[in-house]
Amino acid sequence: MQVSSTGNELAIRFKTDLSINGRGFNASWQAVTGGCGGIFQAPSGEIHSPNYPSPYRSNTDCSWVIRVDKNHRVLLNFTDFDLEPQDSCIMAYDGLSSTMSRLARTCGREQLANPIVSSGNSLFLRFQSGPSRQNRGFRAQFRQACGGHILTSSFDTVSSPRFPANYPNNQNCSWIIQAQPPLNHITLSFTHFELERSTTCARDFVEILDGGHEDAPLRGRYCGTDMPHPITSFSSALTLRFVSDSSMSAGGFHTTVTASVSACGGTFYMAEGIFNSPGYPDVYPPNVECVWNIVSSPGNGLQLSFM
Numbered sequence: 001m002q003v004s005s006t007g008n009e010l011a012i013r014f015k016t017d018l019s020i021n022g023r024g025f026n027a028s029w030q031a032v033t034g035g036c037g038g039i040f041q042a043p044s045g046e047i048h049s050p051n052y053p054s055p056y057r058s059n060t061d062c063s064w065v066i067r068v069d070k071n072h073r074v075l076l077n078f079t080d081f082d083l084e085p086q087d088s089c090i091m092a093y094d095g096l097s098s099t100m101s102r103l104a105r106t107c108g109r110e111q112l113a114n115p116i117v118s119s120g121n122s123l124f125l126r127f128q129s130g131p132s133r134q135n136r137g138f139r140a141q142f143r144q145a146c147g148g149h150i151l152t153s154s155f156d157t158v159s160s161p162r163f164p165a166n167y168p169n170n171q172n173c174s175w176i177i178q179a180q181p182p183l184n185h186i187t188l189s190f191t192h193f194e195l196e197r198s199t200t201c202a203r204d205f206v207e208i209l210d211g212g213h214e215d216a217p218l219r220g221r222y223c224g225t226d227m228p229h230p231i232t233s234f235s236s237a238l239t240l241r242f243v244s245d246s247s248m249s250a251g252g253f254h255t256t257v258t259a260s261v262s263a264c265g266g267t268f269y270m271a272e273g274i275f276n277s278p279g280y281p282d283v284y285p286p287n288v289e290c291v292w293n294i295v296s297s298p299g300n301g302l303q304l305s306f307m
Helices: none
Strands: 038-041 044-048 061-067 072-082 089-093 102-107 122-128 137-146 148-152 155-159 172-179 185-194 205-209 218-222 237-243 252-260 266-268 292-294
Touching: 044 061, 061 072, 072 122, 122 137, 148 155, 148 252, 155 172, 172 185, 172 252, 185 237, 185 266, 252 266
Parallel strands: 038 061, 148 172, 266 292
Antiparallel strands: 044 137, 061 122, 072 137, 089 102, 089 122, 155 252, 172 237, 185 252, 205 218, 205 237
């Protein structure tokens, strides 16, 4: 068995229990000069061109896959960038391979897009050098950023950064939550909500927009500790935006996400809550069928009261 590192360090852990002993193992290692590419599954890290900061070789072709936690984005920031004119290029793609949508392409002395941010939790980076002279190359740092694009056909969850611990200050996160066809509506049901309270929710807040873009209609802005009522989209997507300022923080939020084929109804994983007929208190529309599924913890019962 052979294992190759994606960088210049490798950690090996060996652990035994109190039962059977075996012969053990013998291993050797050697440095591989100029290795490049690899798979990173970590909340943060660094990548660089082969031999950096010494010149990279001609006709080099390296690919990196960067993956962070689910429902987050990859933020890639170049801290040093020195390629020979036109012959060497860096390409970034929004996903796990070069078949995905291209986020950026920079060759030679062209202006670099910085930072590069993925829409989901993975980013594919490729570096190619030509046959001419070589320069210093590049160094880039990546980290996990909150937010992302969620395409769901059933059930999912979204939480504030570090939940259930307190969220950090100075956050600005946006999740676009899209129903996968033939489903065409999204329902958010909050199970925990604890944000800094302010009179107009101008400090720390959650906003919900009815659509998959920043100009979509605002459904509500929430802060404090009052649990928002379940929200079902009129369109096929909802945007959930979370903002925190530089002062105090709190426990954050956790919400379940369900996709459905009806603009009313939904599945609620909550100990308590309120739901209404479509359009309430106005007259409900004709030819509508709504189904609500309310799920509590095992062993609990549910009491429904019509007001």
